[in-house]
Amino acid sequence: xxxKNKIAIFFFFLFLVTGLSFYFGYYKSxxxxxxxxxxxxxxxxxxxxxxxxxxxxxxxSIYRGKIIEVVGVIKEITFVxxxxxxxxxxxxxxxxxxxxxxLNQTEEIKKLRKGQKIKIKGVCKGFLKDAILLxxxxxxxxxxx
Amino acid sequence: xxxxxxxxVLLIHxxxxxxxxxxxxxxxxxxxxxxxxxxxxxxxxxxxxxxIIDISKxxxxxxxxxxxxxxxxxxxxxxxxxxxxxxxxxxxxxFEGNIIDFDPLALGIQTKIIKGKLTIRxxxxxxxxxxxxxxxxxSYLLTGDFEVAVQDFDIKIPPILAPNIAKIISITFRxxxxxxxx
Numbered sequence: 578x579x580x581k582n583k584i585a586i587f588f589f590f591l592f593l594v595t596g597l598s599f600y601f602g603y604y605k606s607x608x609x610x611x612x613x614x615x616x617x618x619x620x621x622x623x624x625x626x627x628x629x630x631x632x633x634x635x636x637x638s639i640y641r642g643k644i645i646e647v648v649g650v651i652k653e654i655t656f657v658x659x660x661x662x663x664x665x666x667x668x669x670x671x672x673x674x675x676x677x678x679x680l681n682q683t684e685e686i687k688k689l690r691k692g693q694k695i696k697i698k699g700v701c702k703g704f705l706k707d708a709i710l711l712x713x714x715x716x717x718x719x720x721x722x
Numbered sequence: 723x724x725x726x727x728x729x730x731v732l733l734i735h736x737x738x739x740x741x742x743x744x745x746x747x748x749x750x751x752x753x754x755x756x757x758x759x760x761x762x763x764x765x766x767x768x769x770x771x772x773x774i775i776d777i778s779k780x781x782x783x784x785x786x787x788x789x790x791x792x793x794x795x796x797x798x799x800x801x802x803x804x805x806x807x808x809x810x811x812x813x814x815x816x817f818e819g820n821i822i823d824f825d826p827l828a829l830g831i832q833t834k835i836i837k838g839k840l841t842i843r844x845x846x847x848x849x850x851x852x853x854x855x856x857x858x859x860x861s862y863l864l865t866g867d868f869e870v871a872v873q874d875f876d877i878k879i880p881p882i883l884a885p886n887i888a889k890i891i892s893i894t895f896r897x898x899x900x901x902x903x904x
Contacts, residue, residue, distance in 0.1 A: 641789075
């Protein structure tokens with residue numbers, strides 16, 4: 578094999594590998610297919626908040642960066658900064674679970690009401706005053722018309 | 723003894739009342755940062771920034787999760803969290819400051835300087851930020867932008883990626899505060 582060919586093959590594989598890593602990386606980060614990935618943990622919103630309140634470091638080691646399913650009662654729905662956000666009640670009035678919803682969920686979110694019990698799947702990012710979940714989507718939610 | 727308890731309870735209630743009425747909160751503040759170079763532009767946004775302002779003391783506090791920044795490309799997100807910010811070690815960035823000459827009662831728009839301390843990766847720097855404050859009769863909107871030097875926070879960028887990342891990162895913020903109800 579000539580040197581030229583070797584170089585060509587080398588670059589071909591280099592591009593292939595970087596291309597693939599970008600492709601998979603992109604999907605990994607944007608969680609476009611979060612619906613197809615099963616959650617690692619299922620928990621109620623009050624339990625999630627209380628575990629962060631008791632020991633944030635320990636809770637981070639369990640939940641941070643993981644896809645989790647949270648069941649809770651809607652405290653508030655907001656549309657600040659063009660984001661759809663659902664707050665689920667925590668074990669106290671001070672803290673809640675803040676779910677940043679994927680934008681394809683807008684129609685479903687508009688049908689939700691305060692006080693309704695729902696299930697949300699998302700990626701847990703950590704805790705400030707509330708537990709924060711990104712890339713969230715509603716799961717099997719019965720809509721009361 | 724009873725009187726003392728009553729007095730204590732009263733005092734706690736009074737102070738509690740005072741702090742709640744002077745504090746405003748946002749749990750959905752927005753911070754974006756931009757890195758412009760000739761090679762590529764990098765942009766990320768965090769929509770879950772927590773901030774509280776105390777209008778009687780003109781104090782502001784901000785806290786955010788570094789891994790809650792959303793990037794267009796996942797590789798950027800990965801590099802940012804794993805190599806540059808090391809968000810496992812330093813999950814939060816914080817800012818504490820004072821709004822200089824802030825008049826909480828003036829309605830409409832005022833432009834002020836916030837002097838404070840910005841902490842990223844456990845490194846604290848003094849910083850001054852110009853902000854526009856809009857008082858809409860009981861709710862406050864703070865917006866503005868400022869710049870941060872990558873070097874100031876000891877962020878190590880490998881030489882091969884140096885041309886891709888700006889030395890100075892521009893940051894914009896938008897905080898809509900509501901009355902703090904516990």
